[in-house]
Amino acid sequence: MFKGSNYKKATIFIATVSLLTLTIAFGVQRRCAAQSAGNDYESIELFTDVLSIVKKSYVEDVDTKKLVYGAINGMLSSLDPHSSFMPPETYKEMKIDTKGAFGGLGIEITVKDGILTVISPIEDTPAFKAGIKAGDQILKIDEKFTKDLTITDAVKRMRGIKGTKVTLTIMREGFEKTKDFILERDIIQVKSVKSKVLDDGYGYIRISQFQEKTDDDLEKALKSLQATAPLKGLVLDLRNDPGGLLDQAVRVCEHFIDEGKLIVYTEGREKDSKMRFTARKGGKEGSYPIVVLINSGSASASEIVAGCLQDHKRAVVMGTQSFGKGSVQTIIPLSDNSGLRLTTARYYTPSGRSIQAKGITPDIVAEKVEIAATTEKKNDGMHIREKDLENHFENDKKEAVDDKKVKPAPYKTDESIKGDSQVLRALDLLKGWDILKAMGKA
Template sequence: MFTIGRKKKKVVVGFALVVAVLVVFIGISSQRHAAAEGKGSDYESIELFTDVMAIIKKSYVDEVDTKKLIYGAINGMLSSLDPHSSFMSPETYKEMKIDTKGAFGGLGIEISTKDGILTVISPIEDTPAFKAGIKAGDQILKIDDKFTKDLNINEAVKRMRGPKGTKVILTIMRDGFEKPQDFTLVRDVIQVKSVRSRLLDDGYGYVRIAQFQEKTDEDLTKALKSLKDENKGDLKGLVLDLRNDPGGLLDQAVRVVDHFIAEGQMVVYTEGREKDSKMQFTAKKGGKEPNYAIVVLINGGSASASEIVAGALQDHKRAIIMGTQSFGKGSVQTIIPLSDDSGLRLTTARYYTPKGRSIQAKGITPDITVERLELPKETAEKKEFMHIREKDLEHHFENEDKADQGSTKKDVKKEKSAQQKIDDALKNDYQAMRALDLLKGWDILKTMGPGK
């Protein structure tokens, strides 16, 4: 899964050399403190490691590659810590950097391990996984014919990625299934659009953040401006949809909150063992939205950076949180580049909401719990709460498209078809409807005032 963190450079001269240096350094340290530490010293542990490696190199039935052994050992070390710490080979590390830019190949699925089982955090919208019906909480038991029990996250991701157009079969177990079921997915190039928006009704906007990427704040700024332009004035209220948002970059989450709270107010703070893992993030000056009402939608697929946003707006009473309990990932991962172009994703801190709440393994509790239900067709048709404009949501920020008169009839037809699907989905979205009802009711109560 994507993880939040800061980039941090550390110089490493090579894995074989690292082991040797550790032996020398820790050996000297251990000799100085041997009397106090006894037999459980770090030196003895490192010595055990090097002994086993030497035995494997000498006696294993086949000749083995030293780097492969080191990579395997590092993977083993990190997997014993927590589900989010991992070692990335040069190939995986390169893909991770591409992921944060919003374009990568594969299925469009965010995964982690829960109770030792490969588990879906959330499918990413408009991807093969999303279209195939993969849901948050699904347990992936097999990828093609390979059981996932012995796979770490990186190996699982590698197996699910591949050339566009190729197929992969996921064997899924889900609450309500009597037995595991196979889902056949066709890989595609995943282009994740971080922010989407539309006007729900006069004065009421809707912004969906699918993932926190490098340009999320920039895209949000454009979306809010576009909503105001379309509304021909400031908004009365906003639905901020963070459902099934698996997180992403910490700095982008902070900048999103920055739009809605006053300068100097706390967004999030982190606590870890190292001095530089103790950080505080506060709202900056300028670029603030008017004090209109906000409803934030969350669910079990809302994790990490999306929980930071929801938690901060909830603590400052800037928004009403609606939906269901969020995922509960309250740890910070630092990405550390290594010398051979591999990388380390290491959990270095826990993050806390402005009021000091830890979200780890608990999540954000909504102010108003609303389960996601599908509305009866006649109810969705009857309730005309959304006067939706005819715009293609996927190209909302491409202003030149608005003035483009060169589209063919065939292209226009495709755009309307895609838009109609989006419109239908929103009209049948029970949680989004309840959020809009709340905003309208909120606005009515505000205009009435005491004694009116």
């Protein structure tokens, strides 16, 4: 221990060293910030130099806005598969899409290995009726090769006036050569919720997409199913549902989750991107059992619903691994009526799972999870997931799924039964649960 003047000298020395250390740290911090800002300015200067050279020396006159739009497209495409720039016309169409009506073919697309690829066709649309399948590679649109097309440009080419035709040149696993599909555009009235009674007391609800009115339509469907008798069980079909609006996914969950329980939360760099969504007050459904159906075409908002109900043990999830899109995109309007779709956060299920590039693992794995629209057997090997997309985010959680260890549950379907064998299997599960409950074993 120090005493007297020696103690004072030691104190002064320590304080001086501490101040010196703080000064050095502050100086390093300022120097790093200055270097970062300097690098940014150099990059911006490089961009303006190239823009000036192109404007001055390119073989033909070029429109400055076209160059800037192209540069923005390139910048965003280098980030991740879901960030994109929307010119005014595309931004306007996007806002129409969320309302559930637009002119086109009814097809969800992405880019895999540089090739325009189908995520899933939307039910009861020209693409669905023509036999377009998940995993199909679109090599040409009306003789125009798609290799150098952005998703935005591809969507623009497939959209159009009702009654006009467009030819898609498709390559599919099992095809010896490409095949042309001639489709007639229609007004795509996407009805996001459909329902029917499967058996006495057992209902079926399919959500094909999460739009502005999905929650309202779900509420009507539930009331319709329970008009004659209380539900004893429900099949919630989210197969080939590409997602949509986050708030609608939250509201769908609220029907089945107790007030105050966590539905989903998001984490990002900015304060506004850190959000928690919990179930609010309101009409809640009874405690009847639920089976949720998913497949590799189930993405984003549909994964939020499946993950929430699974985490709270409110439903049994059946099917195959889902798409694995665990990121949140924010739509930002720009000054010239264009828009920016920017990935701003990751979302997590109530238990803290990130499904990014991994997906939701079903409780009961089953191979036959496709909606019965054709008798042709579909090859699941063509299905794409988030992890297959270029520049996708890696999952920031360490746990991983070993697909080889996941084995389909044994099940035999009577080949004479026409319809959807997966729904029939879900119905059997619900009835079995009801029987066990009556026996006091569930």
